Amino acid sequence: xxxxxxxxxxxxxxxxxxxxxxxxxxxxxxxxxxxxxxxxxxxxxxxxxxxxxxxxxxxxxxxxxxxxxxxxxxxxxxxxxxxxxxxxxxxxxxxxxxxxxxxxxxxxxxxxxxxxxxxxxxxxxxxxxxxxxxxxxxxxxxxxxxxxxxxxxxxxxxxxxxxxxxxxxxxxxxxxxxxxxxxxxxxxxxxxxxxxxxxxxxxxxxxxxxxxxxxxxxxxxxxxxxxxxxxxxxxxxxxxxxxxxxxxxxxxxxxxxxxxxxxxxxxxxxxxxxxxxxxxxxxxxxxxxxxxxxxxxxxxxxxxxxxxxxxxxxxxxxxxxxxxxxxxxxxxxxxxxxxxxxxxxxxxxxxxxxxxxxxxxxxxxxxxxxxxxxxxxxxxxxxxxxxxxxxxxxxxxxxxxxxxxxxxxxxxxxxxxxxxxxxxxxxxxxxxxxxxxx
Numbered sequence: 244x245x246x247x248x249x250x251x252x253x254x255x256x257x258x259x260x261x262x263x264x265x266x267x268x269x270x271x272x273x274x275x276x277x278x279x280x281x282x283x284x285x286x287x288x289x290x291x292x293x294x295x296x297x298x299x300x301x302x303x304x305x306x307x308x309x310x311x312x313x314x315x316x317x318x319x320x321x322x323x324x325x326x327x328x329x330x331x332x333x334x335x336x337x338x339x340x341x342x343x344x345x346x347x348x349x350x351x352x353x354x355x356x357x358x359x360x361x362x363x364x365x366x367x368x369x370x371x372x373x374x375x376x377x378x379x380x381x382x383x384x385x386x387x388x389x390x391x392x393x394x395x396x397x398x399x400x401x402x403x404x405x406x407x408x409x410x411x412x413x414x415x416x417x418x419x420x421x422x423x424x425x426x427x428x429x430x431x432x433x434x435x436x437x438x439x440x441x442x443x444x445x446x447x448x449x450x451x452x453x454x455x456x457x458x459x460x461x462x463x464x465x466x467x468x469x470x471x472x473x474x475x476x477x478x479x480x481x482x483x484x485x486x487x488x489x490x491x492x493x494x495x496x497x498x499x500x501x502x503x504x505x506x507x508x509x510x511x512x513x514x515x516x517x518x519x520x521x522x523x524x525x526x527x528x529x530x531x532x533x534x535x536x537x538x539x540x541x542x543x544x545x546x547x548x549x550x551x552x553x554x555x556x557x558x559x560x561x562x563x564x565x566x567x568x569x570x571x572x573x574x575x576x577x578x579x580x581x582x583x584x585x586x587x588x589x590x591x592x593x594x595x596x597x598x599x600x601x602x603x604x605x606x607x608x609x610x611x612x613x614x615x616x617x618x619x620x621x622x623x624x625x626x627x628x629x630x631x632x633x634x635x636x637x638x639x640x641x642x643x644x645x646x647x648x649x650x651x652x653x654x655x656x657x658x659x660x661x662x663x664x665x666x667x668x669x670x671x672x673x674x675x676x677x678x679x680x681x
Contacts, residue, residue: 248392248665254385256356257346261321261381263309264338277302279311280335284320287341290329292357292408294318301336309336317344317353319360321379326367328360342384355397358404359389362663390663399669400662403676407655410681414644414651421644422512425637429585432630433620436462439471457626470620477621479614482577486535486570487611502562504543509554513588513638514645515543517560535570536561540580542571542587546609551596553587555580557642569611579627581634586619595619654679 253259264281275281279301282294290296301309311334312318320327322340330353337343346353360367367387371379392400431437438448442460462469465476479485502508508516537543538561545552546567556562564570571587573580586592599613654675661667 246393246396248390248396250388251391252386252388253344253356256351256389256391257344259342259344259381259384261339262312262337262341262343264336274302274305274308276300277305279306280333281305281309282318282331282335282337282341284323284327284338284340287318287320287329288324288327291412292329292354292361293412294329294331294333294335295412297335306336311336312343313345315345315353317346317357317360318342319344319384321381321384325371325379326360326364328357328364330354330357342381344384350394351391352394352397352401354401354405355392356389358401358659359663362660363387363389390665392665396669403662403669403672404655404659406676406681407651407658411648411651411655414648418512418514418641418644421637421641425581425585425634426589428630428634428637429582429589432626433582433586433622434589434591436471436620454629457623457629467618467620471622473623475621476618478619479571479617481621482573482579483583484572484574485611485614486572502560503565504537504554504562504568505565506545506548506552506567509543509545509549509552510645511552512641513553513555513584514641515554515557515560517557517646517649535572536563537570537572540573540578542580542584544569544571544587544609544614546611547606550600550607550609551587551593553584555584555638557646558639569609569614571614577624577627579624579631581631581638582627584638585634592617592619651679651681 277300280297281299281301282297283299286294286297312331314331314333316331316335318329318331318337319342320340321342344353344356346356367379370383391397438450438455438458439460439462441448442455442458443462448455448458459472459474461472463472464470467476470476502517504515510516535541537556539556539558541556543554543556543564546569548567571583573583587596595617596609599609599616601608601610601613658667658672658675662669662672
Protein backbone atom coordinates (compact mmCIF):
# COMPACT_ATOMS: atom_id res chain seq x y z
CA UNK A 244 0.00 0.00 0.00
CA UNK A 245 0.95 3.66 -0.40
CA UNK A 246 0.24 6.09 2.48
CA UNK A 247 -3.39 6.49 3.50
CA UNK A 248 -5.61 8.78 1.49
CA UNK A 249 -8.74 10.81 2.20
CA UNK A 250 -11.66 11.27 -0.18
CA UNK A 251 -12.12 14.98 -0.76
CA UNK A 252 -14.42 17.03 -3.03
CA UNK A 253 -12.62 18.51 -5.99
CA UNK A 254 -14.01 21.93 -5.09
CA UNK A 255 -11.97 21.92 -1.89
CA UNK A 256 -8.72 21.31 -3.77
CA UNK A 257 -8.73 24.25 -6.15
CA UNK A 258 -10.79 26.57 -8.31
CA UNK A 259 -13.20 25.28 -10.95
CA UNK A 260 -14.99 27.37 -13.57
CA UNK A 261 -16.56 26.86 -16.97
CA UNK A 262 -15.04 28.08 -20.17
CA UNK A 263 -16.73 30.84 -22.15
CA UNK A 264 -17.79 30.88 -25.78
CA UNK A 265 -20.99 32.55 -26.89
CA UNK A 266 -20.94 31.75 -30.58
CA UNK A 267 -19.99 28.97 -32.97
CA UNK A 268 -17.59 29.90 -35.83
CA UNK A 269 -20.30 29.81 -38.49
CA UNK A 270 -22.39 32.35 -36.56
CA UNK A 271 -19.61 34.75 -35.58
CA UNK A 272 -16.55 34.34 -37.84
CA UNK A 273 -15.06 37.60 -36.56
CA UNK A 274 -14.35 35.88 -33.21
CA UNK A 275 -12.00 33.34 -34.79
CA UNK A 276 -8.74 33.12 -36.69
CA UNK A 277 -6.56 35.15 -34.36
CA UNK A 278 -3.55 34.38 -32.16
CA UNK A 279 -5.21 32.86 -29.09
CA UNK A 280 -5.53 29.05 -29.01
CA UNK A 281 -9.13 27.86 -28.65
CA UNK A 282 -9.28 24.30 -27.28
CA UNK A 283 -12.35 22.16 -27.93
CA UNK A 284 -13.58 18.86 -26.50
CA UNK A 285 -12.15 16.86 -29.41
CA UNK A 286 -8.70 18.38 -28.83
CA UNK A 287 -8.85 17.27 -25.21
CA UNK A 288 -10.01 13.74 -26.03
CA UNK A 289 -7.18 13.21 -28.53
CA UNK A 290 -4.46 14.86 -26.45
CA UNK A 291 -3.23 11.92 -24.37
CA UNK A 292 -3.51 14.00 -21.20
CA UNK A 293 -1.41 17.01 -22.26
CA UNK A 294 -2.74 19.60 -24.73
CA UNK A 295 0.17 20.32 -27.06
CA UNK A 296 -1.71 21.27 -30.26
CA UNK A 297 -4.81 23.12 -31.39
CA UNK A 298 -6.87 23.49 -34.56
CA UNK A 299 -8.87 26.67 -33.83
CA UNK A 300 -7.96 30.13 -32.57
CA UNK A 301 -9.69 33.23 -31.23
CA UNK A 302 -9.22 36.79 -32.42
CA UNK A 303 -8.98 39.74 -30.03
CA UNK A 304 -12.77 39.98 -30.26
CA UNK A 305 -13.05 36.30 -29.44
CA UNK A 306 -10.84 36.67 -26.39
CA UNK A 307 -12.93 39.64 -25.21
CA UNK A 308 -15.99 37.38 -24.77
CA UNK A 309 -14.00 34.44 -23.40
CA UNK A 310 -11.14 33.86 -20.96
CA UNK A 311 -7.49 32.98 -21.40
CA UNK A 312 -6.61 30.12 -19.06
CA UNK A 313 -3.03 29.74 -17.91
CA UNK A 314 -0.72 26.86 -18.79
CA UNK A 315 -1.07 24.10 -16.22
CA UNK A 316 -4.86 24.33 -16.08
CA UNK A 317 -6.63 20.98 -16.06
CA UNK A 318 -9.37 20.86 -18.71
CA UNK A 319 -12.38 18.62 -17.97
CA UNK A 320 -15.05 18.06 -20.62
CA UNK A 321 -18.64 18.15 -19.37
CA UNK A 322 -20.54 17.67 -22.64
CA UNK A 323 -20.02 15.73 -25.87
CA UNK A 324 -16.94 13.73 -24.81
CA UNK A 325 -17.73 13.39 -21.10
CA UNK A 326 -14.96 13.42 -18.46
CA UNK A 327 -12.06 13.61 -20.90
CA UNK A 328 -9.15 15.44 -19.31
CA UNK A 329 -5.92 17.13 -20.31
CA UNK A 330 -3.53 19.75 -18.98
CA UNK A 331 -2.81 22.91 -20.98
CA UNK A 332 0.82 23.36 -21.97
CA UNK A 333 0.17 26.91 -23.21
CA UNK A 334 -2.39 29.64 -22.37
CA UNK A 335 -5.69 28.88 -24.10
CA UNK A 336 -9.39 29.64 -24.30
CA UNK A 337 -12.07 26.98 -24.30
CA UNK A 338 -15.89 26.84 -24.51
CA UNK A 339 -18.47 26.27 -21.79
CA UNK A 340 -18.49 22.55 -22.59
CA UNK A 341 -15.13 22.46 -20.77
CA UNK A 342 -14.37 23.17 -17.12
CA UNK A 343 -11.01 24.49 -16.02
CA UNK A 344 -9.47 23.35 -12.72
CA UNK A 345 -6.59 25.26 -11.13
CA UNK A 346 -5.39 23.21 -8.19
CA UNK A 347 -4.11 24.57 -4.89
CA UNK A 348 -0.40 23.63 -5.16
CA UNK A 349 -0.20 23.03 -1.39
CA UNK A 350 -2.93 20.38 -1.64
CA UNK A 351 -2.77 18.65 -5.02
CA UNK A 352 -0.53 17.90 -7.95
CA UNK A 353 -2.48 18.71 -11.12
CA UNK A 354 -1.09 15.82 -13.12
CA UNK A 355 -2.09 13.44 -10.33
CA UNK A 356 -5.64 14.85 -10.52
CA UNK A 357 -5.67 14.26 -14.28
CA UNK A 358 -4.70 10.61 -13.79
CA UNK A 359 -7.32 10.27 -11.07
CA UNK A 360 -9.97 11.43 -13.54
CA UNK A 361 -8.81 8.83 -16.04
CA UNK A 362 -9.32 6.23 -13.31
CA UNK A 363 -12.81 7.57 -12.49
CA UNK A 364 -13.87 8.33 -16.08
CA UNK A 365 -16.19 5.37 -16.60
CA UNK A 366 -17.94 6.10 -13.28
CA UNK A 367 -18.44 9.75 -14.21
CA UNK A 368 -19.67 8.85 -17.67
CA UNK A 369 -22.16 6.48 -16.05
CA UNK A 370 -23.43 9.30 -13.85
CA UNK A 371 -23.81 11.51 -16.93
CA UNK A 372 -25.85 9.06 -18.98
CA UNK A 373 -29.61 9.01 -19.25
CA UNK A 374 -30.40 12.57 -20.30
CA UNK A 375 -31.21 13.71 -23.85
CA UNK A 376 -27.56 14.72 -24.24
CA UNK A 377 -25.15 13.20 -21.76
CA UNK A 378 -23.49 15.86 -19.63
CA UNK A 379 -22.32 16.77 -16.16
CA UNK A 380 -22.35 20.19 -14.54
CA UNK A 381 -20.04 22.37 -12.51
CA UNK A 382 -21.67 21.55 -9.19
CA UNK A 383 -21.26 17.83 -9.86
CA UNK A 384 -17.54 18.33 -10.34
CA UNK A 385 -17.16 20.53 -7.28
CA UNK A 386 -18.77 17.90 -5.10
CA UNK A 387 -17.15 14.91 -6.82
CA UNK A 388 -14.71 13.24 -4.45
CA UNK A 389 -11.28 11.97 -5.41
CA UNK A 390 -8.63 10.09 -3.37
CA UNK A 391 -6.08 12.55 -1.97
CA UNK A 392 -2.71 11.25 -0.75
CA UNK A 393 0.08 13.32 0.71
CA UNK A 394 1.50 15.74 -1.84
CA UNK A 395 4.72 13.73 -2.05
CA UNK A 396 2.82 10.55 -2.88
CA UNK A 397 0.68 12.34 -5.46
CA UNK A 398 3.80 13.61 -7.18
CA UNK A 399 5.39 10.15 -7.09
CA UNK A 400 2.30 8.56 -8.67
CA UNK A 401 2.14 11.28 -11.32
CA UNK A 402 5.87 10.85 -11.98
CA UNK A 403 5.53 7.11 -12.60
CA UNK A 404 2.54 7.39 -14.90
CA UNK A 405 3.87 10.58 -16.49
CA UNK A 406 7.18 8.92 -17.31
CA UNK A 407 5.29 6.32 -19.32
CA UNK A 408 3.14 8.92 -21.05
CA UNK A 409 6.15 11.12 -21.80
CA UNK A 410 7.95 8.20 -23.43
CA UNK A 411 4.84 7.38 -25.45
CA UNK A 412 4.64 10.98 -26.61
CA UNK A 413 8.35 11.05 -27.48
CA UNK A 414 7.93 7.90 -29.57
CA UNK A 415 4.91 9.42 -31.29
CA UNK A 416 6.82 12.58 -32.19
CA UNK A 417 9.78 10.52 -33.37
CA UNK A 418 7.45 8.60 -35.65
CA UNK A 419 6.08 11.86 -37.05
CA UNK A 420 9.64 12.88 -37.93
CA UNK A 421 10.43 9.51 -39.49
CA UNK A 422 7.18 9.57 -41.44
CA UNK A 423 7.97 13.03 -42.78
CA UNK A 424 11.45 11.86 -43.84
CA UNK A 425 9.98 8.87 -45.67
CA UNK A 426 7.43 11.05 -47.47
CA UNK A 427 10.03 13.60 -48.50
CA UNK A 428 12.35 10.92 -49.88
CA UNK A 429 9.59 9.25 -51.90
CA UNK A 430 8.31 12.54 -53.30
CA UNK A 431 11.81 13.71 -54.19
CA UNK A 432 12.75 10.56 -56.10
CA UNK A 433 9.47 9.37 -57.61
CA UNK A 434 7.19 12.42 -57.98
CA UNK A 435 9.32 15.56 -58.27
CA UNK A 436 12.30 13.71 -59.83
CA UNK A 437 14.74 15.99 -57.98
CA UNK A 438 17.88 13.95 -58.77
CA UNK A 439 17.03 13.94 -62.48
CA UNK A 440 16.30 17.67 -62.55
CA UNK A 441 19.56 18.40 -60.75
CA UNK A 442 21.56 16.37 -63.26
CA UNK A 443 19.68 17.92 -66.20
CA UNK A 444 20.61 21.38 -64.89
CA UNK A 445 24.19 20.43 -64.12
CA UNK A 446 23.72 20.68 -60.35
CA UNK A 447 24.83 18.18 -57.67
CA UNK A 448 22.07 15.80 -56.66
CA UNK A 449 23.15 15.74 -53.03
CA UNK A 450 23.18 11.94 -53.17
CA UNK A 451 26.13 9.56 -52.84
CA UNK A 452 27.80 9.08 -56.22
CA UNK A 453 26.75 5.43 -56.57
CA UNK A 454 23.09 6.37 -56.09
CA UNK A 455 23.26 9.57 -58.14
CA UNK A 456 24.65 7.59 -61.09
CA UNK A 457 21.48 5.49 -61.19
CA UNK A 458 19.33 8.46 -62.25
CA UNK A 459 19.17 9.71 -65.85
CA UNK A 460 19.92 13.33 -66.75
CA UNK A 461 16.97 14.06 -69.04
CA UNK A 462 13.19 13.66 -69.44
CA UNK A 463 10.79 12.28 -72.02
CA UNK A 464 7.04 12.72 -72.58
CA UNK A 465 4.39 10.34 -71.22
CA UNK A 466 0.61 10.27 -70.80
CA UNK A 467 1.10 11.87 -67.37
CA UNK A 468 3.58 14.50 -68.51
CA UNK A 469 7.36 14.49 -68.40
CA UNK A 470 9.07 11.52 -66.77
CA UNK A 471 12.76 10.58 -66.52
CA UNK A 472 14.20 8.93 -69.61
CA UNK A 473 14.03 5.17 -69.39
CA UNK A 474 11.15 5.22 -66.90
CA UNK A 475 7.58 4.20 -67.76
CA UNK A 476 4.01 4.62 -66.56
CA UNK A 477 3.25 1.39 -64.74
CA UNK A 478 0.35 0.00 -62.70
CA UNK A 479 0.05 -1.89 -59.45
CA UNK A 480 -0.61 -5.13 -61.30
CA UNK A 481 2.91 -4.89 -62.77
CA UNK A 482 4.55 -5.17 -59.34
CA UNK A 483 2.01 -6.71 -56.96
CA UNK A 484 -0.69 -9.30 -56.51
CA UNK A 485 -4.06 -7.86 -55.44
CA UNK A 486 -6.15 -10.26 -53.34
CA UNK A 487 -9.68 -9.49 -52.16
CA UNK A 488 -10.92 -10.78 -48.82
CA UNK A 489 -13.34 -13.34 -50.18
CA UNK A 490 -14.43 -15.86 -47.56
CA UNK A 491 -13.22 -19.14 -48.95
CA UNK A 492 -10.44 -20.47 -46.74
CA UNK A 493 -10.93 -21.56 -43.14
CA UNK A 494 -8.18 -20.77 -40.61
CA UNK A 495 -6.73 -23.49 -38.41
CA UNK A 496 -9.16 -24.30 -35.58
CA UNK A 497 -6.26 -24.41 -33.12
CA UNK A 498 -4.99 -20.89 -33.80
CA UNK A 499 -5.14 -18.80 -30.61
CA UNK A 500 -4.43 -15.07 -30.35
CA UNK A 501 -4.18 -14.59 -34.10
CA UNK A 502 -4.82 -11.09 -35.39
CA UNK A 503 -7.99 -10.36 -37.32
CA UNK A 504 -7.49 -7.10 -39.17
CA UNK A 505 -10.29 -4.56 -38.95
CA UNK A 506 -10.58 -0.86 -39.74
CA UNK A 507 -9.40 0.19 -36.27
CA UNK A 508 -6.13 -1.67 -36.79
CA UNK A 509 -5.07 0.80 -39.45
CA UNK A 510 -3.23 3.91 -38.32
CA UNK A 511 -3.25 7.04 -40.44
CA UNK A 512 0.46 6.77 -41.25
CA UNK A 513 0.59 3.27 -42.73
CA UNK A 514 1.27 1.54 -39.42
CA UNK A 515 -0.66 -1.42 -38.04
CA UNK A 516 -2.11 -1.13 -34.55
CA UNK A 517 -1.44 -4.39 -32.71
CA UNK A 518 -3.28 -3.47 -29.52
CA UNK A 519 -4.39 -6.57 -27.58
CA UNK A 520 -8.00 -5.42 -27.81
CA UNK A 521 -7.91 -6.28 -31.51
CA UNK A 522 -6.71 -9.85 -30.89
CA UNK A 523 -9.39 -12.49 -30.92
CA UNK A 524 -9.54 -16.01 -29.49
CA UNK A 525 -8.96 -19.17 -31.48
CA UNK A 526 -12.65 -20.05 -31.51
CA UNK A 527 -13.64 -16.64 -32.84
CA UNK A 528 -10.76 -16.56 -35.30
CA UNK A 529 -11.88 -19.91 -36.72
CA UNK A 530 -15.22 -18.34 -37.67
CA UNK A 531 -13.44 -16.09 -40.13
CA UNK A 532 -12.00 -17.03 -43.45
CA UNK A 533 -9.86 -15.31 -46.01
CA UNK A 534 -8.18 -16.16 -49.29
CA UNK A 535 -4.92 -14.95 -47.80
CA UNK A 536 -3.15 -14.75 -44.48
CA UNK A 537 -1.29 -11.46 -44.72
CA UNK A 538 2.30 -11.34 -43.50
CA UNK A 539 5.34 -9.07 -43.23
CA UNK A 540 5.54 -6.52 -46.05
CA UNK A 541 1.98 -6.96 -47.32
CA UNK A 542 -0.17 -3.86 -47.56
CA UNK A 543 -3.85 -3.92 -46.62
CA UNK A 544 -6.25 -1.32 -48.00
CA UNK A 545 -9.86 -0.71 -46.99
CA UNK A 546 -12.64 -0.75 -49.57
CA UNK A 547 -15.44 1.06 -47.65
CA UNK A 548 -15.71 3.36 -44.66
CA UNK A 549 -12.34 5.07 -44.53
CA UNK A 550 -11.90 4.23 -48.20
CA UNK A 551 -8.28 3.67 -49.11
CA UNK A 552 -6.88 3.56 -45.57
CA UNK A 553 -3.58 1.70 -45.80
CA UNK A 554 -1.33 -0.19 -43.40
CA UNK A 555 1.64 -2.49 -43.85
CA UNK A 556 2.08 -5.74 -41.96
CA UNK A 557 5.14 -5.49 -39.67
CA UNK A 558 7.73 -8.11 -38.88
CA UNK A 559 6.49 -11.14 -36.95
CA UNK A 560 2.79 -10.65 -37.68
CA UNK A 561 0.47 -12.96 -39.61
CA UNK A 562 -3.22 -12.15 -39.75
CA UNK A 563 -6.53 -12.75 -41.43
CA UNK A 564 -8.32 -9.84 -43.07
CA UNK A 565 -11.74 -8.73 -41.94
CA UNK A 566 -14.47 -7.80 -44.39
CA UNK A 567 -14.02 -5.01 -46.91
CA UNK A 568 -10.26 -5.23 -47.04
CA UNK A 569 -7.88 -6.05 -49.85
CA UNK A 570 -4.31 -7.29 -49.62
CA UNK A 571 -1.56 -6.05 -51.92
CA UNK A 572 1.56 -8.24 -51.97
CA UNK A 573 4.64 -7.35 -53.99
CA UNK A 574 5.64 -9.97 -56.53
CA UNK A 575 8.87 -11.88 -55.97
CA UNK A 576 10.35 -10.36 -59.11
CA UNK A 577 9.82 -6.86 -57.66
CA UNK A 578 10.24 -7.11 -53.87
CA UNK A 579 9.94 -3.44 -52.94
CA UNK A 580 7.32 -3.28 -50.16
CA UNK A 581 8.44 0.13 -48.85
CA UNK A 582 7.99 1.71 -52.28
CA UNK A 583 4.52 0.16 -52.50
CA UNK A 584 3.46 1.53 -49.11
CA UNK A 585 4.86 5.02 -49.62
CA UNK A 586 3.23 5.19 -53.04
CA UNK A 587 -0.18 4.29 -51.57
CA UNK A 588 0.29 6.94 -48.86
CA UNK A 589 1.63 9.66 -51.15
CA UNK A 590 -0.46 12.53 -52.51
CA UNK A 591 0.02 11.10 -56.02
CA UNK A 592 -1.17 7.66 -54.90
CA UNK A 593 -4.11 9.11 -52.95
CA UNK A 594 -5.24 10.95 -56.08
CA UNK A 595 -5.04 7.73 -58.10
CA UNK A 596 -7.16 6.00 -55.45
CA UNK A 597 -9.67 8.87 -55.50
CA UNK A 598 -10.01 8.61 -59.27
CA UNK A 599 -10.84 4.91 -58.93
CA UNK A 600 -13.45 5.15 -56.16
CA UNK A 601 -16.99 4.17 -57.11
CA UNK A 602 -19.49 6.65 -55.70
CA UNK A 603 -22.61 5.04 -54.24
CA UNK A 604 -25.92 6.30 -52.89
CA UNK A 605 -25.06 5.05 -49.39
CA UNK A 606 -21.31 4.43 -49.30
CA UNK A 607 -18.42 5.10 -51.61
CA UNK A 608 -16.23 2.08 -52.30
CA UNK A 609 -12.89 1.16 -53.79
CA UNK A 610 -13.62 -1.76 -56.10
CA UNK A 611 -10.93 -4.41 -55.84
CA UNK A 612 -10.89 -4.59 -59.64
CA UNK A 613 -9.73 -0.98 -59.79
CA UNK A 614 -6.72 -1.38 -57.50
CA UNK A 615 -4.50 -3.11 -60.10
CA UNK A 616 -5.09 -0.12 -62.39
CA UNK A 617 -3.53 2.45 -60.05
CA UNK A 618 -0.71 4.17 -61.95
CA UNK A 619 2.73 5.31 -60.86
CA UNK A 620 6.03 6.41 -62.35
CA UNK A 621 8.05 3.21 -62.74
CA UNK A 622 11.81 3.46 -62.34
CA UNK A 623 14.46 0.78 -62.98
CA UNK A 624 14.87 -1.83 -60.24
CA UNK A 625 18.32 -0.44 -59.44
CA UNK A 626 16.71 2.79 -58.17
CA UNK A 627 13.97 0.87 -56.34
CA UNK A 628 16.63 -1.23 -54.63
CA UNK A 629 18.50 1.88 -53.52
CA UNK A 630 15.25 3.43 -52.28
CA UNK A 631 14.32 0.29 -50.34
CA UNK A 632 17.73 0.31 -48.65
CA UNK A 633 17.29 3.95 -47.61
CA UNK A 634 13.60 3.95 -46.68
CA UNK A 635 13.06 0.54 -45.08
CA UNK A 636 15.00 1.42 -41.87
CA UNK A 637 12.69 4.42 -41.39
CA UNK A 638 9.60 2.20 -41.56
CA UNK A 639 11.12 -0.45 -39.32
CA UNK A 640 11.96 2.19 -36.70
CA UNK A 641 8.36 3.45 -36.84
CA UNK A 642 7.01 -0.07 -36.39
CA UNK A 643 9.28 -0.62 -33.37
CA UNK A 644 8.20 2.65 -31.78
CA UNK A 645 4.52 1.87 -32.27
CA UNK A 646 4.94 -1.60 -30.81
CA UNK A 647 6.80 -0.16 -27.81
CA UNK A 648 4.04 2.40 -27.31
CA UNK A 649 1.43 -0.33 -27.24
CA UNK A 650 3.40 -2.14 -24.52
CA UNK A 651 3.94 1.06 -22.55
CA UNK A 652 0.25 1.97 -22.83
CA UNK A 653 -0.72 -1.46 -21.53
CA UNK A 654 1.65 -1.06 -18.56
CA UNK A 655 0.34 2.43 -17.80
CA UNK A 656 -3.28 1.26 -17.98
CA UNK A 657 -2.48 -1.62 -15.63
CA UNK A 658 -0.64 0.57 -13.13
CA UNK A 659 -3.09 3.47 -13.12
CA UNK A 660 -5.94 1.95 -11.06
CA UNK A 661 -3.54 0.12 -8.76
CA UNK A 662 -1.54 3.25 -7.95
CA UNK A 663 -4.62 5.43 -7.46
CA UNK A 664 -6.26 2.83 -5.20
CA UNK A 665 -3.06 2.10 -3.29
CA UNK A 666 -3.09 -1.56 -4.35
CA UNK A 667 0.51 -1.34 -5.52
CA UNK A 668 3.41 0.32 -3.73
CA UNK A 669 5.32 3.12 -5.41
CA UNK A 670 8.72 1.33 -5.12
CA UNK A 671 7.23 -1.72 -6.84
CA UNK A 672 5.87 0.41 -9.67
CA UNK A 673 9.23 2.17 -10.04
CA UNK A 674 10.89 -1.22 -10.32
CA UNK A 675 8.52 -2.14 -13.16
CA UNK A 676 9.64 0.96 -15.03
CA UNK A 677 13.27 -0.04 -14.57
CA UNK A 678 12.52 -3.48 -15.96
CA UNK A 679 11.19 -1.98 -19.21
CA UNK A 680 14.17 0.33 -19.47
CA UNK A 681 12.55 3.60 -18.45
